[in-house]
Amino acid sequence: MIKRAKGVTISQVADAAGVARSSVSRAFTRPEMLLPETVERIMKAAEALGYVPNHTARALSTGRHGNIGLIVPDIANPFFPPLIQAAQLEADRSEFCIFLGNTGESPKQEDKLVGRFAGQVEGLVLASSRLSEERIRAHAAQLPLVLINRDIEGIPRVLIDSGPGVREAVDHLARLGHRKIAYVSGPANSWSNNQRRNAIRSAAAPAGIEVEIVAAALPSYESGRNVVKAILSTGATAAVAFDDVTAHGVLAGLSENKVSVPRDFSLIGCDDVLGAVTYPALTSVSNRSVEAGRVAVSLLLDMLRAHAMRDERCVLETNLVVRSTTAEVD
Amino acid sequence: MIKRAKGVTISQVADAAGVARSSVSRAFTRPEMLLPETVERIMKAAEALGYVPNHTARALSTGRHGNIGLIVPDIANPFFPPLIQAAQLEADRSEFCIFLGNTGESPKQEDKLVGRFAGQVEGLVLASSRLSEERIRAHAAQLPLVLINRDIEGIPRVLIDSGPGVREAVDHLARLGHRKIAYVSGPANSWSNNQRRNAIRSAAAPAGIEVEIVAAALPSYESGRNVVKAILSTGATAAVAFDDVTAHGVLAGLSENKVSVPRDFSLIGCDDVLGAVTYPALTSVSNRSVEAGRVAVSLLLDMLRAHAMRDERCVLETNLVVRSTTAEVD
DNA sequence: GCTTGACATGCAACCGGTTGCATGGAATTC
DNA sequence: GAATTCCATGCAACCGGTTGCATGTCAAGC
Structure with a gap:
């Protein structure tokens, strides 16, 4: 049981330095208002006592806690x-x-x-x-x-705005000859998810690509892995995943199902957070x-x-x- | 320019409810001290005014900010x-x-x-x-x-305590026939790093294994990758890395150097945070x-x-x- | 019927700073 | 030498709550 000493206040410093509390306060916040020698005396006393300004008290009177x-x-x-x-x-x-x-x-x-x-x-x-x-x-x-x-x-x-990147992704897949792709969706109440889904849909039509939405429960490795069977059953030859983590799970799931990437199936992530650290290195939409x-x-x-x-x-x-x-x- | 309304205080609630400030305070912190109907009256007033207790002020007088x-x-x-x-x-x-x-x-x-x-x-x-x-x-x-x-x-x-896990790791490598291993170290002022280095050294001697220390600047993917040449030049046939992130970098570096894992080289991480998500899946010392x-x-x-x-x-x-x-x- | 006690509430000091205003001494001006 | 100005410092109120103690009320006890 060790007791704590704490609690050196502005008043104690003021007493020690022989000044008013307000002067101690000013020495710390607006030293230019005081004589340099006064500031120094106060600082010396504060140092000796181990004074540390109390953030909470300051916040109470100023309204700013930083x-x-x-x-x-x-x-x-x-x-x-x-x-x-x-x-x-x-x-x-x-x-x-x-x-x-x-x-x-x-x-x-x-x-x-x-x-x-x-x-x-x-x-x-x-x-x-x-x-x-x-x-x-x-x-x-x-x-x-x-x-x-x-x-x-x-x-x-x-x-x-994933729009530009996602559109690039769809065009990229179109150029590679894919005609049916899956979008592995993220959280339903996620703005990014809606935005990505919409961007894919609107880019796919003009490129002559059909899109299937496959829902992953959460943006996680596990969710991605669990959704692989559903992806494959759509007959898609490529997928864009809501994010890289999900894509990483999909990658693992594909490998378990003996589907070789990119030979048999193409995969694109979003957010580019894993980048070069997956195997194979993941194609992804950059994040900012x-x-x-x-x-x-x-x-x-x-x-x-x-x-x-x-x-x-x-x-x-x-x-x-x-x-x-x-x-x-x- | 939208102004903010904020600042309903305990005093305003007290006035509205026709009680003293202290009663408002008690209504929130120790309602059992007050008559139920008083508490209700205060709560109603507080609700109507949109009162929210000020955490900072409370912290100042109680010393506990939670x-x-x-x-x-x-x-x-x-x-x-x-x-x-x-x-x-x-x-x-x-x-x-x-x-x-x-x-x-x-x-x-x-x-x-x-x-x-x-x-x-x-x-x-x-x-x-x-x-x-x-x-x-x-x-x-x-x-x-x-x-x-x-x-x-x-x-x-x-x-x-990585000790038990690290000792297991060394024994595991010894059983696989390795005679010279490298330890890819972490931050010099890290307790875990010292502990792991020492555990490896003390486990290696009785197992008849020679240990070389190779220093990685930081526990990061990049550092791990950069240190691969140094590891290979020691002539070791296996390495234990300070953590999984470093190990992951080493794995990438080995692959770049056309060294196949685990055929040509064995690698063990620490902390088990990447686990099954590397390729090949990383052998690692569990973390808690x-x-x-x-x-x-x-x-x-x-x-x-x-x-x-x-x-x-x-x-x-x-x-x-x-x-x-x-x-x-x- | 008066004392006692229990209990709900109010009063006021306090937490540890900040800040507008008052004060008083030194420096400046005429 | 008296009036004016300046500026370093002190005083006291305030930020928004909490809490020990005082007070007043009302019911129970004798």
Whole structure:
């Protein structure tokens, strides 16, 4: 049982330095208001006592705690770590800290987290939110909010537009001679999923390609593997998967079913997070998650500085990265 | 420019309900102290005004903000996401929130983060800390701290003991006929790295195996790939890598050098985070990261409840998971 | 019928800072 | 030498809750 010493306050420093509390406060926040020698005396006393400003107390009176929240559906999904890192880096540049929340793809948990964060952050970034538009609007009325991959008018948002990349993917498959392809879909309430599905459909028709939708329960390796039989039973000769993780699972499932990629079947992922690390190396639609994280945070910080909400809509385009899982149909 | 309404306080609710501020406070924190009808009246008023308790203010007077910090060296390393999720789940069970920090393997950044978090969390979990023992002790004197994979006496810690698994790995290689193996090391200031290196050395001698240490700059795919030439030049017929990510890079590098695994070379990873998703499927030493995250948080919460620091040392053992990257030497 | 006690509520101090305004001494001006 | 200005510092209120203690009310006990 070791007791903790903690709790050196501004008052103790003030006593030690022989000044008023306000002077100690100013020594830390606006030293140019004080005589240099006074500042030095105060700093010396603070040092000696081991004083550390109390963030909570400061936040209470100023209303600014210097934190922003970032909520993602699944940290373990390789799409997010780079986004998170970029967000953190950008926040760091303005001396902000990031509160990270993980919802496990559950809207209920997401709602709870937002409420919990609301009191302790100045603003929030919701990445790939699974909440209803109504709930998002409700939260946006409470505190500054920036969305990633959710397109809700009136709320600042950063969108990774898979359209160009997906269209390239379909054209690429068409050129290789594929006539029937499958789209392995992602979460039903995912904006990206809808966007990709629609882009594939609208690109397929003019290219003379037929599309079958095959639903994967979750964007995960396992889900991808489990859905392979369904894909093969459609008679498609190629597939585009909602994301790379799902595609990776499909790849494994195909191999288990003795279907050789790319000889017997072509496969394209989305997000390009696995890239060269699968075998064969996965052809994929690039993602812009690093930019998305950076831009979202930068947008949020701008809003905080301006004390106003903007209706910004920032679109990041994508393209196809061809590797080794696509080939001409026999 | 949309203005924000926020700021319904306890006083406004008190006025609306015709009671004192303290009664409003009690209605929310200890309703059993008040008449049920009073509570109801207050709640109704609060509801009508859209009152939400201010977390910061509460934290200031009670000293408890209900969050704990978790600091990791690299979110993008697949070792950590499961640990993070498990930690979050455990914290959630006690209505605690997790503040996540990412240091990018930099001790300086880690130090900064700890300082930054210190003011807003009740306790901290440091996973695979790259800080010096001295700095860790200094921080531990300031607030409750639990370590994962750092063995510092007097500070509660959860250790994933790779020893048993690594010894199994060496024996496994010995049985397959390997006589010279390489250890691809990880970060120099990593406790796990030291532990694994030592375990390999001490297991190798009695098994009649010679060990060469090959240093990888960072535990990353790229580092692993870059170090392949150095591995091959040692003349070893097998390697154990610091972690799976490094091993994955080594696997890619070997393939580029036309070295077939496991026919020409055997490879074993650590942490078992990639498992079946590499090709060939990676033989690896299991990790216990989920338990580590859960236990660390649970330990921390116990400390907070007990208002005391315990010198707990919790060791989680590992074992070898044999897959397809190891085979008999020619 | 008066004391006692239980209990619901209010009062006011406190958590640890920040900040607008007052103050007083030194420097500047006439 | 008196009036003015400037500026470093102190005072006190405030941020939004929590909590120990005081108060007032009402029912039970003698």
